[in-house]
Every structure is written in structure tokens, then in C-alpha cells.
Amino acid sequence: MMSPTTSETGRRDLTSFPHVVIIGGGFAGVACARGLTNKDVRVTIVDKHNFHTFLPLLYQVATAGLEPADVAYPIRTIFGHADNIGFRHGRVRAVEQASNRVVLEDDSVITYDHLVVATGATAAFFDIPGASRYAMPLYSLADARRLRNRLLLALESADVGADSGSRALNFVVVGGGPTGVETSGAIADLIRTVIRRDGLRLDEELTRVLLVDLAPRLLTAFPESASAYAKKELESLGVEIQFARSVVEVEEHAIRFADGERLETAAVIWAAGVTSGKLAHAVQTTLGPGGRVRVTPDLRLVGSANVWAIGDAAAVPDEEKFCPQLAPVAIQSGRHCADQIVHAMNDEPTQAFHYRNKGIMATIGRHAAVAKLPRGGVIKGTAGWVAWLALHLWYLVGFRNKLRVMINWTWRYFDWPSGPRLIVADAETAE
Amino acid sequence: MMSPTTSETGRRDLTSFPHVVIIGGGFAGVACARGLTNKDVRVTIVDKHNFHTFLPLLYQVATAGLEPADVAYPIRTIFGHADNIGFRHGRVRAVEQASNRVVLEDDSVITYDHLVVATGATAAFFDIPGASRYAMPLYSLADARRLRNRLLLALESADVGADSGSRALNFVVVGGGPTGVETSGAIADLIRTVIRRDGLRLDEELTRVLLVDLAPRLLTAFPESASAYAKKELESLGVEIQFARSVVEVEEHAIRFADGERLETAAVIWAAGVTSGKLAHAVQTTLGPGGRVRVTPDLRLVGSANVWAIGDAAAVPDEEKFCPQLAPVAIQSGRHCADQIVHAMNDEPTQAFHYRNKGIMATIGRHAAVAKLPRGGVIKGTAGWVAWLALHLWYLVGFRNKLRVMINWTWRYFDWPSGPRLIVADAETAE
Numbered sequence: 001m002m003s004p005t006t007s008e009t010g011r012r013d014l015t016s017f018p019h020v021v022i023i024g025g026g027f028a029g030v031a032c033a034r035g036l037t038n039k040d041v042r043v044t045i046v047d048k049h050n051f052h053t054f055l056p057l058l059y060q061v062a063t064a065g066l067e068p069a070d071v072a073y074p075i076r077t078i079f080g081h082a083d084n085i086g087f088r089h090g091r092v093r094a095v096e097q098a099s100n101r102v103v104l105e106d107d108s109v110i111t112y113d114h115l116v117v118a119t120g121a122t123a124a125f126f127d128i129p130g131a132s133r134y135a136m137p138l139y140s141l142a143d144a145r146r147l148r149n150r151l152l153l154a155l156e157s158a159d160v161g162a163d164s165g166s167r168a169l170n171f172v173v174v175g176g177g178p179t180g181v182e183t184s185g186a187i188a189d190l191i192r193t194v195i196r197r198d199g200l201r202l203d204e205e206l207t208r209v210l211l212v213d214l215a216p217r218l219l220t221a222f223p224e225s226a227s228a229y230a231k232k233e234l235e236s237l238g239v240e241i242q243f244a245r246s247v248v249e250v251e252e253h254a255i256r257f258a259d260g261e262r263l264e265t266a267a268v269i270w271a272a273g274v275t276s277g278k279l280a281h282a283v284q285t286t287l288g289p290g291g292r293v294r295v296t297p298d299l300r301l302v303g304s305a306n307v308w309a310i311g312d313a314a315a316v317p318d319e320e321k322f323c324p325q326l327a328p329v330a331i332q333s334g335r336h337c338a339d340q341i342v343h344a345m346n347d348e349p350t351q352a353f354h355y356r357n358k359g360i361m362a363t364i365g366r367h368a369a370v371a372k373l374p375r376g377g378v379i380k381g382t383a384g385w386v387a388w389l390a391l392h393l394w395y396l397v398g399f400r401n402k403l404r405v406m407i408n409w410t411w412r413y414f415d416w417p418s419g420p421r422l423i424v425a426d427a428e429t430a431e
Numbered sequence: 432m433m434s435p436t437t438s439e440t441g442r443r444d445l446t447s448f449p450h451v452v453i454i455g456g457g458f459a460g461v462a463c464a465r466g467l468t469n470k471d472v473r474v475t476i477v478d479k480h481n482f483h484t485f486l487p488l489l490y491q492v493a494t495a496g497l498e499p500a501d502v503a504y505p506i507r508t509i510f511g512h513a514d515n516i517g518f519r520h521g522r523v524r525a526v527e528q529a530s531n532r533v534v535l536e537d538d539s540v541i542t543y544d545h546l547v548v549a550t551g552a553t554a555a556f557f558d559i560p561g562a563s564r565y566a567m568p569l570y571s572l573a574d575a576r577r578l579r580n581r582l583l584l585a586l587e588s589a590d591v592g593a594d595s596g597s598r599a600l601n602f603v604v605v606g607g608g609p610t611g612v613e614t615s616g617a618i619a620d621l622i623r624t625v626i627r628r629d630g631l632r633l634d635e636e637l638t639r640v641l642l643v644d645l646a647p648r649l650l651t652a653f654p655e656s657a658s659a660y661a662k663k664e665l666e667s668l669g670v671e672i673q674f675a676r677s678v679v680e681v682e683e684h685a686i687r688f689a690d691g692e693r694l695e696t697a698a699v700i701w702a703a704g705v706t707s708g709k710l711a712h713a714v715q716t717t718l719g720p721g722g723r724v725r726v727t728p729d730l731r732l733v734g735s736a737n738v739w740a741i742g743d744a745a746a747v748p749d750e751e752k753f754c755p756q757l758a759p760v761a762i763q764s765g766r767h768c769a770d771q772i773v774h775a776m777n778d779e780p781t782q783a784f785h786y787r788n789k790g791i792m793a794t795i796g797r798h799a800a801v802a803k804l805p806r807g808g809v810i811k812g813t814a815g816w817v818a819w820l821a822l823h824l825w826y827l828v829g830f831r832n833k834l835r836v837m838i839n840w841t842w843r844y845f846d847w848p849s850g851p852r853l854i855v856a857d858a859e860t861a862e
Contacts, residue, residue: 407835
């Protein structure tokens with residue numbers, strides 16, 4: 001390979017290097033770009049946001065435990081030191097594989113030598129009427145802010161001191177996986193805090209947090225003992241849990257179940273599952289399981305030599321079946337993809353990806369968590385929570401974010417009056 | 432007076448107490464409510480936001496130095512411990528003084544024994560065409576977020592790496608008072624940071640920050656030595672300063688001056704002056720100077736026995752003329768008003784308000800500030816900055832906010848890669 005040349009500015013002259021375009025600045029895309037830092041390639045990350053979002057903590061932003069800036073980090077800042085990693089703010093409209101071009105919504109064109117599809121996942125609404133319109137998913141910072149405003153405004157308006165009088169306030173969380181468990185616990189926590197700390201006078205009889213799922217238990221990816229523990233802990237926080245319940249329609253202020261029950265709602269939070277976004281359809285005609293892009297074991301798009309897919313967007317083969325859509329899979333597949341691109345450019349053979357299982361975990365309220373270890377063991381309670389906390393702090397991008405989140409968590413652990421319960425409207429007009 | 436009775440819940444029975452309604456949860460309204468805490472009155476603060484905003488630091492939110500939650504604090508949380516201070520989230524539509532009623536936009540009605548108008552100020556556009564529509568003021572958290580998004584998006588789109596090629600990027604700040612000086616310095620700082628830290632490739636020749644004013648010098652409320660110092664410091668940060676320039680029109684992407692020049696702009700920031708809001712007109716037919724409510728020396732609305740006006744909304748008499756619209760005036764008048772309401776309820780004589788001048792200050796960039804002391808002395812440079820910093824930390828509500836802002840400032844002082852340069856769109860659609 002050529003050794004890097006140096007221009008007058010002291011920067012390497014990158015123009016002769018192959019161009020790798022990564023669509024998506026999530027865990028997978030950032031891990032891939034990190035793997036390509038200081039390699040003999042020119043990298044451009046394209047994302048519709050100028051920041052990387054730490055999705056596992058979005059539910060804390062939605063429930064006013066953390067601020068948006070605590071879980072997001074500008075992509076340019078992550079790679080500010082790396083002269084071969086660039087960023088392009090924009091939305092991708094089309095991928096033209098025949099001519100190796102990506103077209104953005106502003107009609108600008110980026111040509112690539114290698115393309116990495118790291119577009120992540122989005123909420124799956126399973127064609128349930130009204131769900132995509134009225135239920136609130138939690139897959140972006142904007143989702144989290146929207147849900148937070150909805151929760152806080154609903155609580156404000158239900159204050160029995162208001163002349164409107166008391167009325168029912170039902171928050172329904174659909175889906176009993178980690179997101180549903182974490183969100184419902186955090187909403188229950190938020191309600192207790194606003195009552196005790198902010199002096200909001202809610203009718204506690206009329207204020208309900210409901211977690212519903214089709215399955216007969218919570219956290220089906222965990223052993224049964226973890227499910228039972230999560231159920232007991234959530235119930236002690238005041239969350240009502242209903243299994244084997246099927247949602248047939250979501251209305252603006254209500255939810256309808258298959259058994260005919262219709263419940264007035266202040267918010268329906270959608271944590272029922274994910275699918276891949278529009279862009280996956282743009283790069284592959286026949287997608288794999290869960291609407292994910294089918295890839296070969298070395299993470300190349302089936303049938304392509306220079307298009308790769310990683311993270312939640314890809315159906316990554318794992319021994320008998322496929323990897324789950326988890327942050328560790330995204331990070332590991334991103335790193336692996338970077339190495340394979342270097343191999344491919346050097347005409348070396350590529351290697352198959354193997355997922356190293358790091359276990360899974362979920363928090364329940366403020367001081368408890370469950371973790372399933374790689375060999376199948378389970379950690380519960382405060383020990384699980386400490387492990388959860390340490391791991392999430394470790395993976396947060398940026399020392400300042402780690403510090404701020406640690407301060408926030410310390411606050412909440414000791415139950416000091418909590419901070420950022422601000423309602424900042426999305427479409428606020430002039431003051 | 433009756434001594435407070437205690438109900439079964441351990442709370443005082445407040446229903447027999449007179450009701451004080453405070454419109455506005457800014458410096459003045461919060462200071463007034465603090466003065467009434469644990470007095471024999473029932474207080475309701477009405478505000479369209481559920482949080483108190485620390486306005487002196489809004490320009491830092493607008494320039495991505497601080498986060499919204501750093502400068503805002505939920506009003507309920509401020510008074511969570513005080514059982515006689517309530518909060519009502521809503522906008523006031525009308526004040527009916529004949530019947531002692533406040534009507535909110537949701538048609539609900541609040542009756543009062545005493546009413547305190549603490550509605551603050553809003554940007555004055557002086558009927559300059561396009562100004563209210565296209566120029567960006569800085570008087571609310573929403574204003575600050577909107578300006579931040581505009582600045583960051585403009586910088587992103589001007590990256591010379593983008594295929595659009597380089598183009599002029601003019602940020603024009605109108606008004607050379609403290610807000611204009613602080614904002615223009617912070618924008619210049621932001622631009623240097625994104626270039627140096629984030630690797631954004633801007634054409635520095637084409638990127639300008641312009642501060643324009645009608646007056647012949649900056650900071651006219653300060654001595655001339657302070658004005659000269661501020662000018663020198665701003666220019667060293669790269670801000671161009673133009674005096675005796677009169678704006679005749681603001682367009683969507685341009686500004687026009689009286690001398691005929693038309694300049695393309697990425698943003699026009701409006702720091703040219705303030706006036707009182709709509710509500711002042713609702714309580715007084717003929718307003719005082721600057722559109723402010725005329726009050727008697729004890730802060731009562733001229734002609735009223737139980738309506739009071741404080742802070743920026745009021746033309747508070749001060750010896751020969753009127754108090755300036757500053758945070759210390761707001762805080763002091765709020766406290767004074769609380770005492771006078773207690774006097775009035777006890778049929779005691781009320782006292783005239785006297786402003787205790789604490790001086791004024793403004794920061795310039797990250798490490799410099801000017802302060803004018805009450806006796807006319809001036810502090811400049813790093814000493815001024817340390818004083819500015821200490822004072823602002825002291826007045827921030829909430830220990831957590833103080834801690835977070837201190838961390839942010841420490842970061843910036845040592846020039847570590849800065850954090851929250853996130854573009855979170857106001858009207859973001861689903862992901």
C-alpha cells in the first residue's frame with residue numbers, strides 16, 4: 001500500500017484513498033468508523049442527525065431523568081481528531097449500486113468505493129390501526145422529548161388543584177421487553193416524584209401505569225426467574241401488568257384490546273418490536289427476517305462486493321440463526337466490518353463474523369436491575385443495577401457525558417429533588 | 432390574624448387564607464412567592480411554562496455552551512416544600528379587575544384577593560419590516576433552542592467538504608447592549624470551536640459575525656472605558672463591530688440598512704431592546720415608559736388597591752426616573768411586593784420601594800467580562816469574568832444546576848472538546 005503523503009498543512013493527502021461511506025452514526029456506524037480511523041481510507045458518515053444517540057438510555061430522557069445532551073454526542077466531535085473521518089449531515093434518498101452512488105434528499109451525490117448500511121431499526125406497528133399515528137415509540141431523541149412533554153403535560157393537567165377536577169390518567173406501555181419494562185418503571189418513578197417532590201396533587205387512584213404484552217411473561221429473552229423478579233419489582237413500583245393482551249387499535253386518546261375493552265389513555269408508549277427502515281428496502285429487494293438486510297457471514301450484502309450491512313439493520317448470521325438486535329452486536333459487527341473492508345481493499349480474504357455474547361440486562365426503577373450472563377446465570381437487584389450502571393457509563397461517548405449522567409444518577413439514588421422536568425414544547429410559538 | 436390551623440394530613444388548612452395570584456414565574460414572580468412562603472396567604476403562580484428560566488444565561492444555550500436544563504428549573508420543584516405556594520400551568524387570556532378574576536386560555540377562572548403582574552418583557556421590534564418575523568430574539572428557552580439549531584445547521588451546510596461549495600455565512604447581531612455583546616462573542620467562540628474541535632471545514636474568510644448598533648459605542652449603560660475594552664476584546668475574537676448603523680428591513684435571508692446596503696444572512700439575532708408583553712396592555716389602558724405598567728412607589732398599579740406590578744413589566748419609580756430592566760430590580764421588587772401585600776392584608780401602611788444598585792456586568796467570550804460597580808468603578812478582564820461567574824452561579828436555582836454549569840464552564844475554560852452541539856429540530860417528524 002501507499003504510505004500516506006503529507007500536504008503543506010501537515011494533514012495527510014487523502015484524495016487518492018478509497019472512499020468508504022457509512023450511512024448511520026449509531027453504535028454500528030460509529031464502531032465501523034472507529035475501526036477505519038487512521039487507515040488508508042477516506043470515510044464519510046452520513047446521518048440525518050449531527051449527533052450519535054445512546055439509545056439504551058432514551059427512556060430516561062423520556063421520563064425526565066436525563067437531559068437530551070446527556071445521551072447524545074456530536075458525531076463531528078467524536079472524530080474531531082481523526083483527519084480521515086468526515087461527517088455529512090443529511091438524509092439519504094436513494095442508493096444507486098450500479099454506479100456506486102448515494103443520493104441525498106438535497107439532491108447532492110456522494111460516490112463510494114465501499115458502502116456500509118448502518119441505518120438501525122425503527123418501531124414495528126404490525127399494521128395495527130392508529131398505532132403508527134398515535135402510539136409513541138422510543139427510537140430517537142425527538143421521540144424521547146415528545147414523550148416527555150406528553151407525560152409532564154398530562155400530569156400537570158390532572159392536578160386536582162386545577163379547576164377541571166380530577167380525571168383518569170392512564171399511561172399504557174405496549175411490550176414487555178427491556179424497553180417496556182424500563183419505561184414503565186421509570187414512568188411510575190416519575191409519578192411518585194412529582195407527587196412527593198413537586199407537590200402535584202394527583203388522584204393516585206385514578207393514575208395508572210399499565211404494561212401490556214401478548215406473551216405470558218416479561219423479558220422473554222431472559223430466564224423465567226428474571227421475568228418473575230422484574231414483575232414483582234415493577235408491581236412494587238405501582239405498575240399494573242397484564243399478559244396475553246392483544247392491541248387491536250390505538251386512538252388519539254384511547255386504546256382498544258381484542259377482548260373489546262377500550263381504555264382512555266394519556267399516552268400509549270409503543271415498545272412492541274422493531275423493523276428496519278425504508279433504506280433497507282432501497283438496498284435489497286427481498287429482505288431477511290424482521291425486515292433486515294440479508295448479509296453473508298463477512299457482513300457483505302448478499303450479491304454485492306462493496307456494500308456492507310451491520311447492526312440492527314442487518315440479519316447477521318449467528319451459528320444456527322441470527323444475532324439479536326442489541327448494542328453489543330452493533331458494535332462488534334461495526335468493528336468487524338471495518339477490518340473486512342481493509343482486507344477487501346488489500347485483496348486479502350475476508351473473515352466470517354462471530355458474535356461474542358456479553359449477556360443482556362434491563363433496569364427496573366431506580367435501584368434494581370436484572371442481567372442474564374453469557375453462560376446463562378442471572379444477576380438481580382442492586383448488584384444487577386450496579387453492573388447495569390457501570391456498563392452504561394462505560395459505553396457512553398465522552399467523558400463529560402459520563403460525568404453528567406453519573407451526577408444525575410447519584411442524585412436520584414439519594415432521592416434528592418430531581419431536576420429537568422421541563423416542558424419545552426416542540427412547536428412553540430413566539431413568547 | 433388567625434393562626435394557621437392544621438388538618439388531619441398535617442398540612443395547614445389554607446382555604447380561609449387570602450389568595451395571591453402571581454402571573455409569571457421569572458425572577459420577580461419567584462422572588463415574590465418566596466417572600467410569601469409560610470405567610471398566611473395562599474399563593475398561585477401562573478405561567479405558560481412549567482419552569483423558571485435563568486435569562487442571563489440564555490445566550491449560552493443559544494450558542495451550545497449550556498443545555499436547556501442547565502438554565503431552567505421546574506417552578507413546582509422550587510416550591511415543593513412550601514405548602515402555601517401552588518403552581519398553575521397555563522396562559523392568561525384576560526384580567527377582570529372589577530371582579531378580581533383571571534381568565535386562562537382554557538377558559539378556567541382563578542379569583543384573587545391580590546394580583547401580582549410579573550409578566551416580564553419581550554423583544555421590541557420598533558415596527559421594522561420583517562423584524563418580528565425573521566429576526567431571532569433571545570427571551571425564552573424556545574428562542575434559545577431555535578437560534579442554536581439555526582446556527583449549527585448554518586455551519587453544517589457551509590462545510591466546504593459539502594458538494595454545495597463554499598458560500599458566505601453572515602451572522603448579524605443587532606444591538607450592542609449586554610445581550611448583543613455576550614451573544615456575538617459566544618457565536619464567534621462557537622465558530623472557532625467547530626472549526627478547531629469538530630473538523631468542520633469553513634471558509635473563514637466568508638464566515639463573519641457582525642455586531643451592529645445605532646449608538647456610537649457598545650454597552651452605553653457602562654462607562655466609556657468599559658465600552659472600549661469590550662470592543663477590543665470582541666474584535667480579538669473576530670467580531671466585526673459597526674456603529675451608527677440603522678436597520679430598515681429584515682428579510683428571510685438578508686438584512687437591509689438605512690445606507691442602502693443589503694447583506695445576505697444566515698441568522699439575524701435581535702438584541703435591540705425590549706417592551707412589555709400583551710398582558711401589560713390588559714391591565715392598564717395607558718402604559719408608562721417603554722410600554723411598562725405604571726406603578727405607585729409601593730408597586731401597586733396606579734389606581735388599584737390590590738393589583739401589583741413588578742420586575743421588567745413595571746415602570747418602577749427610582750428617585751428622579753425609573754429603574755432599569757435588570758434581574759436585581761426584578762428580585763428586589765418581588766421581595767418588596769411580598770412584604771407590602773402582607774402589610775396591606777394587615778391594614779398596615781405600605782412602604783415605597785428603593786432599588787439598591789448592585790452594579791451591572793457583561794461577559795465577552797470565554798475568559799473576559801466587564802462590570803460596572805454601584806459607585807461607578809469598573810472591573811475588566813479575567814477578574815471581571817470570575818466575578819460574573821460567581822454571581823451567576825450564586826443566582827442559579829438549584830444546586831444541581833449550579834454544579835452542572837460549573838462543570839460546563841470548567842470544561843470551556845480549559846478548552847476541552849465541548850459537548851452539546853446537538854441539532855434537535857423543533858418540528859422533527861418520525862424517524
